[in-house]
């Protein structure tokens with residue numbers, strides 16, 4: 001992979017795929033300025049215990065509060081950021097903010113484990129692990145309350161390096177999750193070797209699994225594998241009650257999806273901590 005610096009100072013990484021996608025350089029420069037100006041926000045989407053429907057974690061999801069264009073979802077700016085050094089600055093901000101918020105909740109008596117998405121380029125840095133550990137120390141946050149989510153692709157690009165870094169992260173007590181599981185190319189044989197605690201089944205399998213026998217079979221198999229390997233299983237993209245019930249019956253540990261709750265500002269989630277379970281039929285189950 002080679003790097004080139006554009007006029008504005010943004011370093012673009014090229015991996016031989018220059019023809020397929022042209023980065024929006026103006027937006028990238030603007031994003032970097034926005035990060036420094038404090039325009040990023042984190043929304044938190046709760047993870048619910050499949051059985052009790054109690055909040056048992058939250059995923060931090062970045063948004064860009066753009067002065068003219070409004071609140072932008074990550075799909076609009078992350079793909080370009082991930083092809084440049086802007087992702088490093090963005091990830092530094094996300095970790096600092098998420099660890100701070102989690103520590104605030106912890107001090108208030110709410111032990112909510114928070115999951116943060118970790119980009120491959122960030123993990124590839126020598127300083128990745130020391131930086132995260134220093135943050136935990138600064139905020140006095142127990143490592144068990146932080147989970148990092150990596151995709152299969154992140155692990156497979158540089159398998160040895162990534163596995164070593166993830167092992168270091170785990171050794172410190174931070175949890176490691178494989179995100180969007182099932183969409184990449186992890187060979188099942190590799191799974192027992194990976195230093196991970198959690199599998200997040202991608203929402204393409206989960207959504208409407210109740211009316212697709214093929215998807216339901218895949219979800220059941222992943223849950224069986226995860227249980228055999230003693231991994232926590234999270235189902236993402238739970239959009240209706242039949243799916244939530246089917247996942248609970250199949251043995252999923254945690255549920256995440258619009259049916260249970262949307263990504264939301266920290267204050268909004270905080271109001272729900274230690275309160276009633278979610279889901280239409282939760283109270284009669």
Ligand code: C2E
Nearest residue numbers: 061062073074094117118119237238239256257258259263
């Ligand atoms: P992800 O990590 O798989 O996060 C879950 C995404 O699914 C979120 O989209 C969430 O809003 C959405 N979602 C949750 N429940 C449902 C549902 O029931 N139905 C549907 N259709 N969607 C649901 P979002 O916030 O737009 O984030 C998209 C992706 O951007 C994330 O996918 C993650 O890969 C990436 N991302 C978000 N924040 C960060 C970040 O801080 N750093 C990095 N590196 N990536 C991030």
Ligand code: MG
Nearest residue numbers: 059117149179
């Ligand atoms: Mg994620």
Ligand code: MG
Nearest residue numbers: 179180200236
């Ligand atoms: Mg995911």
Ligand code: MG
Nearest residue numbers: 180202203236
């Ligand atoms: Mg996903």
